[in-house]
Amino acid sequence: MTARQNLMDETPPQSRAGPRDAWEVFRAFLVQGLTAFGGPVAHIGYFRREFVERRGWLSETAFADLLALAQFLPGPASSQLGMAIGLRRAGYAGLLAAWLGFTLPAGAAMIAFAYLTPHLDSTWGEGVLHGLQIAAAAVVLNALVAMARTLAVGPIRAGIAIGGAVGLLIAHGPVALILTLAAGGLFGLAFLREPTPYVPDDAGAHRISPAVSAAAIAVFILILGLLPALGSLLGSPTLSLASVFYRTGALVFGGGHVVLPLLQREIVGRGWLNLDDFLGGYGAVQALPGPLFSFAGFVGAAQQLAPGGWRGGLVAIVAIFLPSLLLILGLLPLWDRLKGQPPARAAMAGLNAVVVGVLAAALWNPVLTTAIRRPSDWALAAGAYVFLAVAKLPPWLVVLGFAAMVGVFSR
Template identity: 45%
Template sequence: MKSAEVFRTFLKLGVTSFGGPVAHLGYFRDELVARRKWVTEQQYGQLVALCQFLPGPASSQVGFALGLIRGGYVGALAAWVAFTLPSALLLVLFAIGAVSLDGPIGQGLMVGLKAVAVAVVAHAVWGMAKNLTPDLKRVLIGVVAIALALFVPGNFGQLAAIAVGIIAGLIWCRDLLTQDAEALSLRVSKRVGIGAMIVFVVLLAGLPFLAAFTANGWVGVTDAFYRAGALVFGGGHVVLPLLQGEPVIAEAVTQEQFLAGYGAAQAVPGPLFTFAAYLGFEMAAGSTAWLLAAVALVAVFVPVMLLLVAALPFWNAVRNNKLIRAAMAGANASVVGILTAALITPVITSGITGIAPLVIALSCFLLLIFAKLPAWAVVLIGAIAGLLVGMTEFGVAWT
């Protein structure tokens, strides 16, 4: 069954996709576009550009959409569960104290995994650039996007880069496109899309009233995490101040607990939104903590997936409009620029901190380019190399 294939594939990605949302897009591209060919490079570019516009974590939304394309609604659910569960479980174990990221072994492991993320993102940028910026005009759009993403503070730079790419595409790219935009093989009707939007609005508007009327703690938690997920523009990191500002969370989780969980979330694979599971677990005690962690995790993801389902069927309806195609060509070029900017910082700046991680990153990049190893194998090699670095550099005895 395709849904089983989707689950296995995304579980592997969920365990190995270190490095944050940009790195996730690189892992997806390597595994699902280049190797498995679930979608073409152009279709993948469409998905990434579309998800950049929607609230929520773009990498999780792209993964959900890829699961939907491959295996329908069951495949979409399988992709989300498999990609999300490993990091959520690791963060809950961190909250219990069963997982520690300190010490020479942990530090060395992180050196290797961050270096691998550099190689994977660089490989993805290289492959996407060849397909999405094939001419001088789109190269220039990508260069402008790099500058905006690097020098405009916060996530506004990424949104500005996409907006500039759309405008430039409308001006420059209308005569460059000789082929129609490829349709996304979706099983979502417009009726379902409209229904998803209605459910999104009803929950966003209705949960606060229900929480106030019933004074039920479970409804209050669901409302807090749902609202935080619904209002996140610009990536997973933006959800942190929204979660921190929710009274029901602030009253139950100390500042020290919040910051400790945030630090752990940076080190685990998978989406940053799984930080919600950590917070939910910290807000309760005993067996209730596990249930509240699950509620928080689902609540923070539901709104962004509803918005994606609402948008996808209408995208296929307009994709071959000449202006839409030109705008998307510019937006795709901007996506390449945004990924390049993210490769520069924070991926390289945080991942290449010395000669050893530089050697690991270059070696892993060459393995991806020439040996064509799958990303999971390169992650394993990088992790082992990082462990060896940790044993020597951070003081673990060999005997």
């Protein structure tokens, strides 16, 4: 295969990005924001189904490369993956459109929930939530099988994937995840070879100039260092609120669930919000599609420090996602250049294989351990998988259908 052929395989033809491209990205990710239930692991399955299989915006390998970068970075991995896909499709405007479309539904719902919380009891439709979890497990399994067929082929790659899964089932937490990904890259570097000429496949990365990339990293560091000092110096509750959420988005590894203890310490520990309301909001976001980091909208709107309501919710949402946006702009071009080198390609092959193991470990814990509560749940999960993998029904239809069915029969 020639380099030209490889480029054709990996990258759909791109024209200069314009408003129509960004609008297309926004609409595509708005659908995901309205229908992607199940948390960050399930989002990977939804994104792969929509943007690799259905729309053909990027190849399986390009998708895995972007996913590996998102796993390495702090912050919400699924949102960062979406930003990178939007950037690839429509440049800077596409990055913003992807984030806005994916975050808007859940963010608006969580801000609205902050207004409703004082008037609601603690009954949450446990059956509906259980149905969402079962369908999400099937979505993740479908993505795992498809990615394994492409990225974990052969004894070495399969061994790397299995080793990564076993390691993460034994050791938990963000440090274990980072070490597992690094081990996958090292095994790929040592034992894998990529003889086919490689052309970088992330066209969006080439629209980022070196100046923009360097500026994004500089701004990321500058805000992280200066925002707490400015909030204290100026006595601004709004800046102090933004500082808490920016620091959380910049430093949290391990995805949306890791946000809970961090924000609990920062928000509840300071008396900005009581624990019952805090946990109620976190329970509500589990039943919504879109990113778990949209929980920030509830906390920002409900807290008692700064002016709350929708203004506080918007401040919190923008602050917690801003680090991810800056890191994608700053590091994606470097990622693209590194993976074009033969040693880096071997490491990337190992990294892509271990990503399959990471997904397999996440399928077991927390996805299946949360969703499967009784023997009949295995049959429901298998049925959902058949609807996805065999009948090829849209994921959103399977998810909503199983949520409604389990909700009705559990009453």
